[in-house]
Amino acid sequence: MNHLDNLVLNTDSYKASHWLQYPPRTDGTFFYVESRGGVYESTVFFGLQAILKAWLSRPVSHKDIDEARDFFAGHGEPFNEAGWRHIVDAHQGRLPLRIRAVAEGSVVPTHQALVTIESTDPQTYWLPSYLETLLLRLWYPVTVATISWQVRRTIAHYLDRTSDDAAGQLPFKLHDFGARGVSSAESAGLGGMAHLVNFMGTDTVSGVLYARAYYGEPMAGYSIPAAEHSTITSWGKDHEVDAYRNMLRHFAKPGGIVAVVSDSYDIYAAIREYWGKTLRDEVIASGATVVIRPDSGDPVEVVHTCLTLLDEAFGSTINGKGYKVLNHVRVIQGDGINPESIRAILERIVGAGFAADNLAFGMGGALLQKLTRDTQKFALKCSAARIDGRWVDVYKDPVTDAGKTSKRGRMTLLRHREYGSYRTVPLPDGVVELDPSTIEAGWEEALATVWENGELVREFSFADVRARAART
Missing domain, CATH: 3.20.140.10 (nicotinate phosphoribosyltransferase)
Structure with a gap:
């Protein structure tokens, strides 16, 4: 022993x-x-x-x-x-x-x-x-579960106001990005599992394994294929669009979801030119939902601008509650995310006429580590x-x-x-x-x-x- x-x-x-x-x-x-x-x-x-x-x-x-x-x-x-x-x-x-x-x-x-x-x-x-x-x-697990639960309440409030399918979307609206930001593997397991009490989206493998080991849950959380900066920037700035196209060809399947970080150089140009023009038809033809991930700048301002540009490029429909739902694309914001910024971002986009359907969040350190x-x-x-x-x-x-x-x-x-x-x-x-x-x-x-x-x-x-x- x-x-x-x-x-x-x-x-x-x-x-x-x-x-x-x-x-x-x-x-x-x-x-x-x-x-x-x-x-x-x-x-x-x-x-x-x-x-x-x-x-x-x-x-x-x-x-x-x-x-x-x-x-x-x-x-x-x-x-x-x-x-x-x-x-x-x-x-x-x-x-x-x-x-x-x-x-x-x-x-x-x-x-x-x-x-x-x-x-x-x-x-x-x-x-x-x-x-x-x-x-x-x-x-520790009590406090993580509490923070996650409070964020769930916030997101549920905006979904109830703006979405035709609040209950169906809520479990995947906050994704755990925290595994690399915690102090130990045990923290990742306990904290990641505590988050899964309230949501079903995670990239913290340890949390899923802890739920299996200690609570008998075979698969407590799920993830999707997603790009990181190294897999985009290794293509070089001049071939950024080719990196995006590669993501579509490997992962964009009918009914599927793929997330692509797009702020390696210029997030707004990437949406206007690459996603909105060069790759627009490929995105639509794929039958997948492509999730654009900004990862820098002021979260409230950047998310609102990205939604506006994606609306211009792909269009949107007006749902039963009078809010815009983007066609073919969504946004996930994982930088600068905490309970306060989530509320501020949702308040801004809802005020601009966008349904909460359009947006998911990834929370890392503020979910699993920024607590005592x-x-x-x-x-x-x-x-x-x-x-x-x-x-x-x-x-x-x-x-x-x-x-x-x-x-x-x-x-x-x-x-x-x-x-x-x-x-x-x-x-x-x-x-x-x-x-x-x-x-x-x-x-x-x-x-x-x-x-x-x-x-x-x-x-x-x-x-x-x-x-x-x-x-x-």
Whole structure:
């Protein structure tokens, strides 16, 4: 086994000393995860299942513990060797934890408990805290899914206003261009998969593979043949039109779609002369939809100008809502794309009479990388500890930042069946989940146990996740 896959070492250094820092006779702890606010008022919960399958499904071994013991001895931290040996000897290496969570794909307002974690063995009361580093990383897929979901809402708004087929087009209106802009292959997988909760267009192969591995989705996303600058500029400036013609001959088939980056030299001349004149008849005869990709300049101005020039060259029809839909061609904008620029571009083109049908977006760094744990202010905190046989509230309330005040006690999450609202409520001592008969009329418990004592006990399919996110 590679030490990089050792669960016992997937923690912060100082966590190794924390088992000595709890009050004497502590034999239980309870932690929760929440978004304490941030850019968006709600988050799309997603990605916990992938983390659990990737890291908690393989039992810890004595070899793992040997390696961790030796590492921390040289690293300057004490290590709870006896506690980890107990997990192997008493639990066959399966972590004695109970993790409860809201259903994946749920859109939950901030400041609510999304996940709770507690130890199920009094001798491993320290374990939930030890795993904070690993489990809190779910902030990343949740935040990507949230950004993607918010963009979906924006695009849906403009499609509803201007398109005759809003529902049919929406899944392919935002394409993931982010694989090369992230910090790791794991980020590409988790983030690319999170985007696919809301859309079906991607060039991030890892995201599709993660959805297959962790959510059982055979093919979560799709792509099309597309040019990059090297495949155009290698023909030379004087043969730019030949590069475009080569793309048509290889990929422009009846009913197909091919994207061609066209700003290597002069995007406007390329549309007017090459696409609009030299290749116009070939584009039409191919039966394909040719997607022109500008990749430089001010996105709002460039997209509007490109649509206008393509309209002049290929014409358009007026749809049932009174907006222009280009014949034979479309535009995809992937440069300078973020949630704000998408709205600005759509507002401009709709104001100019073009339907949102004409345009798709590619988002890279702003989708998968330009975000942090603080984008939605994610935190995993201890809210209760069992000391001398009774549960006591645990919380922080810093005078310098009221926004970091944490919740108290063991808790669960309720959802209103009719209105879809949520609220976090106390969980009585000794109770794992609420008796439905004790819950206020109209409400139901939204948290359910997903992981218990080394086993995944509730699994979500990718189709389930997508359907749940789309309902809100």
